[in-house]
Amino acid sequence: xxxxxxxxxxxxxxxxxxxxxxxxxxxxxxxxxxxxxxxxxxxxxxxxxxxxxxxxxxxxxxxxxxxxxxxxxxxxxxxxxxxxxxxxxxxxxxxxxxxxxxxxxxxxxxxxxxxxxxxxxxxxxxxxxxxxxxxxxxxxxxxxxxxxxxxxxxxxxxxxxxxxxxxxxxxxxxxxxxxxxxxxxxxxxxxxxxxxxxxxxxxxxxxxxxxxxxxxxxxxxxxxxxxxxxxxxxxxxxxxxxxxxxxxxxxxxxxxxxxxxxxxxxxxxxxxxxxxxxxxxxxxxxxxxxxxxxxxxxxxxxxxxxxxxxxxxxxxxxxxxxxxxxxxxxxxxxxxxxxxxxxxxxxxxxxxxxxxxxxxxxxxxxxxxxxxxxxxxxxxxxxxxxxxxxxxxxxxxxxxxxxxxxxxxxxxxxxxxxxxxxxxxxxxxxxxxxxxxxxxxxxxxxxxxxxxxxxxxxxxxxxxxxxxxxxx
Numbered sequence: 370x371x372x373x374x375x376x377x378x379x380x381x382x383x384x385x386x387x388x389x390x391x392x393x394x395x396x397x398x399x400x401x402x403x404x405x406x407x408x409x410x411x412x413x414x415x416x417x418x419x420x421x422x423x424x425x426x427x428x429x430x431x432x433x434x435x436x437x438x439x440x441x442x443x444x445x446x447x448x449x450x451x452x453x454x455x456x457x458x459x460x461x462x463x464x465x466x467x468x469x470x471x472x473x474x475x476x477x478x479x480x481x482x483x484x485x486x487x488x489x490x491x492x493x494x495x496x497x498x499x500x501x502x503x504x505x506x507x508x509x510x511x512x513x514x515x516x517x518x519x520x521x522x523x524x525x526x527x528x529x530x531x532x533x534x535x536x537x538x539x540x541x542x543x544x545x546x547x548x549x550x551x552x553x554x555x556x557x558x559x560x561x562x563x564x565x566x567x568x569x570x571x572x573x574x575x576x577x578x579x580x581x582x583x584x585x586x587x588x589x590x591x592x593x594x595x596x597x598x599x600x601x602x603x604x605x606x607x608x609x610x611x612x613x614x615x616x617x618x619x620x621x622x623x624x625x626x627x628x629x630x631x632x633x634x635x636x637x638x639x640x641x642x643x644x645x646x647x648x649x650x651x652x653x654x655x656x657x658x659x660x661x662x663x664x665x666x667x668x669x670x671x672x673x674x675x676x677x678x679x680x681x682x683x684x685x686x687x688x689x690x691x692x693x694x695x696x697x698x699x700x701x702x703x704x705x706x707x708x709x710x711x712x713x714x715x716x717x718x719x720x721x722x723x724x725x726x727x728x729x730x731x732x733x734x735x736x737x738x739x740x741x742x743x744x745x746x747x748x749x750x751x752x753x754x755x756x757x758x759x760x761x762x763x764x765x766x767x768x769x770x771x772x773x774x775x776x777x778x779x780x781x782x783x784x785x786x787x788x789x790x791x792x793x794x795x796x797x798x799x800x801x802x803x804x805x806x807x808x809x810x811x812x813x814x815x816x817x818x819x820x821x822x823x824x825x826x827x828x829x830x831x832x833x834x835x836x837x838x839x840x841x
Contacts, residue, residue, distance in 0.1 A: 402819045406827055406831070407811065411550055411811035412807060413442070418442045419551065421554060423448050432802055433806055433807060436807040445475055448466075448479060450480075450482070451481075456498075458529075482530065487522075487596075494521075502565075509570060527603070542618060547623070547628070551619070552631045552807070552810055553630070554634075557604055559601070560600035564593065571694055575655070575695045584764060598657075598660060602660070605658060606668060607668075630678070631679075632669075633806055635684060639651060639683070639757065643711055643822055644747070651701060652754065653701055654768055655762065656760075659760060659761030669817055678813050679816060680817065681817045681818075687794075697772035697775065697776040700746070703739065703791060705822050708822040708823060712823065713831075717829075722735060728784060728793070729782055745772075750768055750771055751768065801825045801829050805820055
């Protein structure tokens, strides 16, 4: 069995004393776009999609599940479980399981697969989350953690996850018939400990202007930041390595009986948008989880080198429930309107533009909004952050001023702050990427590929999209 490198090998977390710059280990020097859009000719009735990550509200996985369902695939899922009031991890109750399975449209293996270690500790000892209870807005930058205890919690969390994964894979093995094609989709991400002070800190890092500005480097230099980065690694990246290793028996059986096994994972590493007539790479700043996303890419590269068809698809930014803490992510999304017109045009494109414009005030046009966004991306301050090899870069006071200020300016141009153009565009991106990734998994061409606005726009304006996908 091929063993993919674990958290203690290769791209394992840096010691707490190391600076954030030492974490930059990029598996490539430029973004590699998907070559061409294709049609799904592999996955069909009776084949299996295994969603490795629970399906919650707004998010990318919805598009993939819809695409798999339309292809006639059987959908199987897992759960991260739930925490009781005392912090104990448990399976879903009967009612919770029924609701989750109805949401997924398939059977869920009810074994808690919550990645990360922030709630793990030896019996009777404080968890990392418990350790943060004494941290406040006044002392968080000087607040120190016991790293020996953190390492112990991490080892316990990893062992817990691996044991649960072994049990879950045994159940999944029994649910997947010989010879079927199987697509494992890794959707796990996140890992912020539940520290009371963190939300206020995050608001200053991602939204703070003027006196409220806080450097993201200040967060990463603190013990809180180092803990978050380690937990990000385990949730976002190393869980993919565990999946690759834990599903080896299923993979070998399926391939031996004539089926194909594919793996995909959701990444974010900036994306190309249409700017001044060209597709150019840009990114949202500051993207703290970028270090874990690069580790995810490296695990896919290791798997690919070992002959396993595993690909991380770096998708365009969208608005989701989990991204609402950030300000300005829609500035990387709104140019999709220009890409859709550039790649297709026609009645469907006109419908998208009309529905988006209907969300704006009467005295505002989409051209007005796109002019503001274009000026933002052309700003020398923002341009300086579009350095692929330096990604993810720390924020700056000037950058935050422009990002947050432009975001607030555009939101104010809407009729209703709860119904934004970026929400409608996000639903289109979710649908498009689901179809693109399912088809690309038929015959994957590499361990990491970028789904740029060009690909999304071409999918949206394709015959299939114009017949079936309509803005929500």
